Amino acid sequence: MAHEATLPATLAASSRPVRSATTESHLARLTLIAVSLLFVALFILAPLVLVFAEALRNGTGEFLAALTDSDTLSSIRLTLLVAAISVPLNVVFGIAASWAIAKFEFKGKAFLTTLIDLPFSVSPVVSGLIFVLLFSSHSLLGPWLQSHGIKILFAVPGIVLATVFITFPFVARELIPLMQEQGTADEEAALSLGASGWQTFWYVTLPNIRWGLLYGVLLCNARAMGEFGAVSVVSGHIRGVTNTMPLQVEILYNEYSFVAAFAVAALLALLALVTLVVKSLLEFRYSAQIAASRRH
C-alpha cells in the first residue's frame, strides 16, 4: 500500500514532464520553430508587408491617385479581360481532359498526362517566345495574318494565347487525381437509372468535383492575372493598350514611380492573399475531397 502511494509522488517530484520517445527535446523544438519562423519571416512575410508599406508610404491619397491613373486603369481592365477569357477556356479543357483521363482506361494515358503538364516546365519567357516565332512577320503565318489585317502579336489575342498556355495545366491537374479517386460508380449508377450522359455529368459528376474545380479555377485565375514573363514577351508594352497589371508594375518601377508601382503591386498582392485565404478555407472544409490533389 505504501509503495503505491509513493510511486506517483516520485514521478511528480521530478517536475519535468516525461518526454515522449517520438519527439525532440524542448530546446530542439524551440530552435527548429524559431529558425523556421525566421526563414518564413525574412523570405515570405517581409516582401508581402513591404508591398503594402511602400504603397501607403505617402498616405492613402497618393495610393488611390496612383490607382486611378488612366494607364493603370486600362491595365486593370486588360488583366480582367485576359483572365475572363483564358480561365473559362482552361476550365472547359480541364474538365474534358480529366473526364477522358480519370474515367477511362486507354493506351498512352500517362504520356498524355505528361504532355498536359508540359507548360509547367517551360520557362515563361520561352512560352512567350514560341508565340512570337509563330506569329511574327518573319514566320510562316505572319505575312498571311498581316495581309488579312489580323493582329495577334503585340495585341490582346497574343496576350490571351500566352496566358492560356501558361495556365493550361492548372484545372486539369486539380481535377484528374480527384476524379480518379472518386471512380466511376456514381456515374454508372446514374446511367443505369436512365440518366443521359449530360444529365449524369451535370447532376452527378459536377457536384462531386465542384470544390476541386473551384480550387483549380482559383489557382488558374491567380496565375492568369499575375503572369509576367510570357505576357511581357508577346505584349509589346504599348502603354494603355497592351499593358497588363504586372507589366504596368514593371514600367512604373523602372520610371522610379515607386509609390505607383507598389500601389498596383498591392492590388495584385491583395488578389494573392484572397486566393490564399479562399484556398485555405477550401482545404479546411473539404480537405478529404481536395487531399487527392494537394500536390502542385
Added chain:
Amino acid sequence: MALTSARGWQFRQPSVLPGFGLALGVTLLWLTLIVLIPLSGLAWRSSALGWQTFWSLATDPRTLHALWISFGCAFLAALVNVVFGVMLAWVLVRYRFPGRRVIDAMVDLPFALPTAVAGIALTTLYAPNGWIGAVLAPLGIKIAFTPAGIVVALIFVGLPFVVRTVQPIMEEIDREVEEAAATLGANRFQTVSRILLPDLLPAVLTGFALALARGVGEYGSVIFIAGNLPYVSEIAPLLIVIRLEEFNYPAATAIAALMLMVSFAMLLVINLIQAWSRRRYGYGA
C-alpha cells in the same frame, strides 16, 4: 474479360460511361493548338538554323555565362530550400504553436504572388537602403544587384515546391517506426537521421528538382534584383528577351531551344525519381 483479351490490342477498355470521344477530342485538339504546335514551331525554327549556326549561337560566351548563372543560382537556391523547406515541413507537421495554420497557408504565397510583385518587393527589401539590406550593408554583404540577389529571389520562388512535396509524405510517417527505434535504444537524433530522413529522400529529391526546374526558367522575380550585368548577373531568360528586342531571332531561338532541352531533361529526371521511389519506397513522392 476473356472476350476483351481475345480481341487482342485495343485502344481503350470498354466502359458504360459516354463522352470519351468528345472529351478526348477536345483535349487533343486544345493540346495540339495551344501547346504542341507552338512548341514544335520552336523546334522547327531552331533546326532551320542549321547545326553550325545553332552551335555557334549556343556556344557564344555571353549565352554560356547566362545559362551558367541561371543554372548555378537555381541550384544554390534549391539547396537552401531543401534544408529550410524540410525543416519547415517538419515544424508544420510535428509541432503545434500559435500561428501554425497561418504560416502553413503563407508557404503558398510564392505560388499566388505575381513574380513581378515579388521581384520589386525583394529588390526594395534587400537593396542597400532596404529593411534587410540596411542591416547587411555594414557587414559588407551586398545582396541586391549581385548574383546573391538572384539566389534570394529563387529561394522565394522555389520554397513551396520543396515544402509541399515533402509535407504530405511526412504526415504519413508511421509513428510506430519511431517508437520501435526508440525502444531499440536509438536516441532521437539517430532515429531522425537514420530512420526518418532516408524514407523522405525521394520526396526531397523531387522537391529539389521541381525547385531547380522552376528556378532555371524564372524571369519576373529575378530581373529586378539581379542587376543584369552581362557575364555577371544576366540570366538566360533575360538574354532571350534582349535578343528578341534586338530582333536577333536566331539567337533567341537557340537559347530558348537549349532551355527547353534543359526543361525536358529535368522533367525526365523528376519522372525517373518518382518511378524509382514507387518501386523502392512504395510512394510516388
